[in-house]
Amino acid sequence: PPPEQMWKEDSAHGLTAPIGEGPHGRPVLLNLGDYPPHALIGGPSGTGKTNLIFAWIGALAARYSPAELEFYLLDFKEGVSFARFAQGRRDPSWLPHMRLVGINVNTDREFGLALLRFLAEELRRRADAAKKHEVTKLAELRAVDPAGHWPRIVAVVDEFQALLAGRDVVAREAADLLEDLARRGRSQGIHLVLASQDVRGIEALWGRPALVAQFTLRIALPKALRILAERNDAAQALPKYHAVVNAESGMTEGNQVARIPSASDWETWSELQHRLWRMRPADAAPARLFDGDAVPRLTAAPDFRALTPPAGDAPHRGPVALLGEIIDVQARSAALRLPRAPGRNLAVIGTRVDEACAVLDSAARSLARQHRPGTARYSIACLDPDADPVARALYEDLADDAAWYDEETVPELMAETAETLGRPGTPTIPHYLFLFAVDAAAGALSASTGGRSGLDRLRRILHDGPERRIHVLAWWRGVARMRADLGGPAARTDQIGAWVALDVQGGELGSSLYPGTGGPDWYPRPWRGLFFDRAVHRTGQVIIPYGPFR
Ligand SMILES: Nc1ncnc2c1ncn2[C@@H]1O[C@H](COP(=O)(O)OP(=O)(O)O)[C@@H](O)[C@H]1O
Ligand SMILES: [Mg+2]
Structure with a gap:
């Protein structure tokens, strides 16, 4: 017309x-x-x-x-022919x-x-x-x-x-x-x-x-x-x-x-389009x-921006760790709640370094946004040199609340954390353990000190930690390696309340990690993960990890 x-x-x-x-x-x-x-x-x-x-x-x-x-x-x-309907970098108009x-x-x-x-x-x-x-x-x-x-x-x-x-x-x-x-x-x-x-x-x-x-x-x-x-x-x-x-x-x-x-x-x-764009109502967005080819950014995610520490001295009801973008119409974040309850740990599983680091990194940064400085502890253990840049940057940005561990010192982290579990009362502040490629520490953690091995202690932390505000967010490079660390192929996995699978076939995620038999319908693909939280999900949820923070 x-x-x-x-x-x-x-x-x-x-x-x-x-x-x-x-x-x-x-x-x-x-x-x-x-x-x-x-x-x-x-x-x-x-x-x-x-x-x-x-x-x-x-x-x-x-x-x-x-x-x-x-x-x-x-x-x-x-x-990308349809991209022009949305606001572009070269042309600011949209339909x-x-x-x-x-x-x-x-x-x-x-x-x-x-x-x-x-x-x-x-x-x-x-x-x-x-x-x-x-x-x-x-x-x-x-x-x-x-x-x-x-x-x-x-x-x-x-x-x-x-x-x-x-x-x-x-x-x-x-x-x-x-x-x-x-x-x-x-x-x-x-x-x-x-x-x-x-x-x-x-x-x-x-x-x-x-x-x-x-x-x-x-x-x-x-x-x-x-x-x-x-x-x-x-x-x-x-x-x-x-x-x-x-x-x-x-x-x-x-x-x-x-x-x-x-x-x-x-x-x-x-x-x-330009003509219609100029006619747009004042409040048009x-x-x-x-x-599908773009990598979302955590700092641009509305759910991340909305995170704040609780007002005044109110105790935390359960902070959330954001893990990636959900594939949905509103670009919401996949959120893992970490209340004081059994099983509130996260396993990231697969060999893909960049994706695993991205998931742990956004989890850490979103948690840190909900605690004022000095009111939470972040322990970062890096066991794979390829994960070093991400883990290091995270350690630096979390500043005084963060501690750094490597293969040599990770047994100390387990010993010290397990020891607090033995003490009566609840630790006053939450403690998050971010373990990058934790399966690589199996050797170091198998040595015993004081009658217990580091792996025993890790299992104890996974099991008893969450109720005392100690949560493990760990990356394992395969399901079998994770099961081994948990106590062998027949070990219980209910202490892993939530997981993100990367390049892991759906079939490997069956038996005790996922409801029903045969595991989820999941076809691994680059820069995607399958998120499952047994406390809230009936089926897995595909997520897009957020891109590198720096
Ligand atoms: N009605 C038309 N008049 C002129 N060019 C056309 C017309 N329809 C399609 N084309 C051209 O033909 C090519 C293929 O069209 P396209 O709409 O992409 O086909 P399809 O979606 O069926 O694969 C495009 O380069 C397009 O510009
Ligand atoms: Mg076409």
Whole structure:
């Protein structure tokens, strides 16, 4: 529309925008609303699916204001084309309607799951509000609650087949959530747009007819397979940069052919985005950008910034150790609570030095933020030279409250700490032991002094320490090494109340470390960990360690 007509449309009953030109130059319109509620876009790689998404988003964003329409966007394929919707380093503009952009999520299918869970929650919120007002649909809710913020939501997942690939828990939960959103989202103004190059993605949906039936708007690019109805082969003869738009579940009588304009090149796009950006409301915030290739920073994490020591002399109810970023929509931190209770220790398990150091480092720095100087002790033992830079920097920054141990002196740390356990009363201040590559100390700790070995003492500290505010946060370079230090393959592991697994296969984490049999569904990958806290979790949680602090 011309600039003076922008943001003039009302989305109460649906969203309508032209996508391209039909025969005789008439615009072909795309609708989302009660009918059709959701769209499926298909076509081989390079036929223009992503470009069509840009054209559609642009046409909608120009017509509906951010109060009428919000976008959530996920791209499962390599490439940062969607990054431009969020605020960038080179271009400060963003698309005001965009709430979330996920890029490079190809290996983090959990992020797709997180988006679907978030939308399911929003669906519940809307359904509750509708029930409260005794209405059933978004248009009615908006009529009875004109002051409420009830924009239509369009969630776009490009190359969504990646999300449904595999027969694991992620794929299963994603399909269940999609089905629920597709079925109930229509009346609450939540619309799904799924694009795929791959018939397998579509076929994963075909196994769920109740889900597919909700996607009545079909958009087929040249040579698309299985997007239209079985005998409708209109996509096979399409010229380049054209699409069959069909709002009748792909039945032949619904075919409309449109020529799609070029919309994804930066020059074409940025002019519109800049115009809309300048029109943004004063309180508009840029979209959250989740980049699967980026490493988050602890100092930028809202949960870290919010940490403070308790007010006045109030005792600590249980400080939290932040371990990494959770793969979710809000960029929250994975938090391990350390109250005075048995088992409140952490094991970081795996051979990856940088990730292990990052987890222990953020745990230490977040704990230190909750204790005033002089009110907590941090003992740092470094047994692997590769961990030295991180451990050293931590030791220096914790200053007078920190003590340093190495292979030679770590037996003293165990002896001294175990000795305080034997004394009556509770130590007045908490004591945290950060043990980097503790399994490398097995030799030094096997020597006995006073009838007990260092390993005996470590086991005692793990067992009896937490109730007396002594917590061990230790990195072991493998499950077997950890079990050995705990007393052998059959040793109990309940003193390890929480763990982060790095390059450890799910199967190794079975028996006593994880509920059920066979261990968690976990595929190790660089700069990711699986966090499990038996006090709060039913399943493991994928985390992204924070990047180096300095
Ligand atoms: N309607 C169009 N007009 C002009 N160029 C287009 C059009 N659609 C796609 N292209 C170009 O074709 C290439 C592939 O398009 P893309 O949308 O990335 O395909 P897909 O997502 O299906 O793999 C891009 O370089 C894009 O700029
Ligand atoms: Mg694409």
